[in-house]
Amino acid sequence: MSKANWWKGAVIYQIYPRSYQDGNDDGIGDLKGITARLPHIADLGADAIWLSPIFTSPMADMGYDVSNYTDIDPTFGTLADFDEMVARAHELGLKVMIDQVLSHSSSQHPFFEESRQSRDNPKADWYVWADPKHDGSAPNNWQAIFGGIAWEWEPRRRQYYFHNFLKEQPDFNFHNPEVQEWLLGTMRFWLERGVDGFRLDTVNFYFHDKHLRDDPADFRLNGTQAVKPYDMQYHIFSKNQPDNIAFLEKMRKLMDEYEDRTLVGEVGESHHPIEIMGEYTSANRLHMAYSFEMLGPKFTAEHFRRQIDQFFKLAPKGWPCWAMSNHDVPRHVTRWAEHGDQDAVAKLAAAMLMTMEGSICLYQGEELGQTETELEFHELTDPQGINFWPADKGRDGCRTPMVWEKDAPHAGFGRVEPWLPVKAPQAARAVDTQKGVEGSVLETYRALLKLRRETPDLREGxxxxxxxxxxxxxxxxxxxxxxxxxxxxxxxxxxxxxxxxxxxxxxxxxxxxxxxxxxxxxxxxxxx
Missing domain, CATH: 2.60.40.1180 (Golgi alpha-mannosidase II)
Incomplete structure (x- = not known):
């Protein structure tokens, strides 16, 4: 591929910073820890890293609630630590991509603190505000992903504000051009610091229906009950708005001012996700997009064939990014355990993923055949698991620390008790038990990444x-x-x-x- 198209067919390694390596003995992974472990990723053969959010945050949703978009949270280090990590990654031949959580901020962001004070301050229209119905109830039936109605009352304004996720994550009002320009400016800040691209969180959530029309019931449920009320609706008004396209084109125009940069968007949608991926990667929009279609329980030839075939039929000039695990879903070796021995399933999945047309995301520990960690309720930190336990145990099970040395304290993650526990089944798959071992999951991944890199058909065909x-x-x-x-x-x-x-x-x-x-x-x- 040309230098400008480095992302096309690339293998991107996702790092969950809290869980990669503790560099300062506080039980939480950080930028210095990541920098120290970058050689592992380079040796694996990845083309780029993607970091989940590292910005200043109260951590109500582990960094996906940003209170300062242009600084590093002290949990992870400093801007100097970030610059050092970028320099080291580039030295090792790795591109650096960072998460951008643009659809919403933290409720502790200064702009929201100002917005909630009154209806006539300079930031009054920067978030989604609406009057109550005559009976005092919420403006419509929109549900929050983490439970409950997606509206929170603010007595100072005598209005509700909209939040797709936690009440601590109010949604920006993208219908306000000032909001769009300011968010683009925060992206420019990181481009100037040398990042090579962005992973866009919930890229189809940016705009909402101006008329606040109710979302209809999900026609596919046929009377069955989902775990979350959110999953009982067809979200045709609370997200997926056509207005989104113009903003994606603005983002692409910004990226094109810089050399060799890329955008990959996460399409969080259960209805027509492949169609949205195709639409969002057409023309001058996103370079790549991925959905959750390969992040679920389905494990059939027809399912995988359909996702790839449909994407290129709908968007012959678009480009997908496929993943089988990430920080939001149970690890795929556990999801698909009924289909074979765990190591065998891990190797098979790796071979399938490395031969798919598109770009690829690997999630840390995937290269070890890592399994989902079984946690007890008192060990949880994730609001999704806490709110919906035990029907939905949340996302902590896939976020437990990376395991480096089987017999070291906390499997080499750090010297003090980590924020989530390292348990024996996970420690048993540590890097030092697999590195250099012929036929191990780690060496299988290394061989497959090398084959993909050296075989033009597998990257471009x-x-x-x-x-x-x-x-x-x-x-x-x-x-x-x-x-x-x-x-x-x-x-x-x-x-x-x-x-x-x-x-x-x-x-x-x-x-x-x-x-x-x-x-x-x-x-x-x-x-x-």
């Missing part, structure tokens, strides 16, 4: 799916590369003609046009 029956997924990438995967723990056999050389195999053999795939087997081969 278009995808053509083969007609296979469940549980086999097979496709060609470009002109010379073919991939086949067995998504079950029972052996399968398919026909693939013209194989010249096996590039990568797990429990796979080829013989005269026949391909045998063992339990959770995978094959990547070059054609004649």
């Amino acid at each position: 278009r995808t053509m799916f083969a007609e296979t029956e469940e549980p086999v997924l097979a496709f060609h990438r470009g002109e010379k590369t073919v991939c086949a995967f067995n998504l079950s723990n029972q052996p399968q056999e398919i026909e693939i003609d013209g194989i010249d050389e096996t590039l990568f195999a797990i429990e796979a053999q080829t013989d005269n046009g026949k391909v045998w795939l063992g339990a959770n087997g995978a094959l990547i081969a070059r054609l004649k």
Whole structure:
């Protein structure tokens, strides 16, 4: 790829800063800790890192409630520490991307503190305010993701403010042009500091319906009850507004002022997410987008085929970014455990992900085959888990510290008790138990990233799916590369003609046009 298109087909490694490495012995990961561990990511073969939020925050939602968009939270360090980390990453050949939480701020942001004082102050229209109904109830039926109605009463204004998430996370009013320009200015601050791109949190949440119309019931529920009231609605007015497109184009125009920068957006949506990804990456909008379609329980050949096929049919000039785990969902080795041995599923998933058309996000610990941590209620910090326990145990289970040394205190994360516990099943998968060990999950990831980097078809080639029956997924990438995967723990056999050389195999053999795939087997081969 050209220097300007470094992101196309890239492998981006997501760091959850609180849980990567504690560099100052306070039990919380930080920038100095990340800097010290960057060689691990470079050796793995990733192209870039993405840091979850590190900005000043009261931490009601672990940094996704920002109170200062142009400074580092003391928990993580200083701007000087950030600059040092960026310099070291660039020295190692890694691009640096940071999270941008633009849809909402912290309720402790100075602008919201001012906005809530009255209806006529300079920031009065910077957030989403609405009068109550005649009976005093909320303006409409919009629900908050973390539970309850998405409106909070402010007696000083005698109005409600809108919050898609916690009441401590009021939504910005993107219909106000001043809000848009100010947020773009905060992005410019970090571009000037040398960041190579942004991951845009909840990129489809920016605008709301000006008329505050009720969201209808989710027509797909058929009378069943979801865990969260939020999931019982079809969010056609509280988010996903057409006004969003123009703002995405403004962001892209800003990015184009700088060389070799990129935007990847998180589409948080259960209705038509692939269509939104396509729309948002068309023309001069986002470079890439990803949804939660591969972050759920579905593990079938048809499901994976459909996501990729639909995206490129809807947006032939768009570009996806695929992920199987992140900081918001249970780790995929645990989600898909019923489909095979955990290490086998981890390796199979890695092989599938590294051969998909698009760019790739890896979540820290994924390269170890890390599993979801089982936590007790008193160990939780995540408001989602606390509010919906035990039906929804929240996101802490995938956010526990990275494990470096199996027998070191807290598996090498730090010398004092960490903010979330390191438990034995997670410590057993530490880096030092896998590094240099042939056939380990870590070495499998390293080999697959190397193969992707050295095989143009796997970064640039278009995808053509083969007609296979469940549980086999097979496709060609470009002109010379073919991939086949067995998504079950029972052996399968398919026909693939013209194989010249096996590039990568797990429990796979080829013989005269026949391909045998063992339990959770995978094959990547070059054609004649």
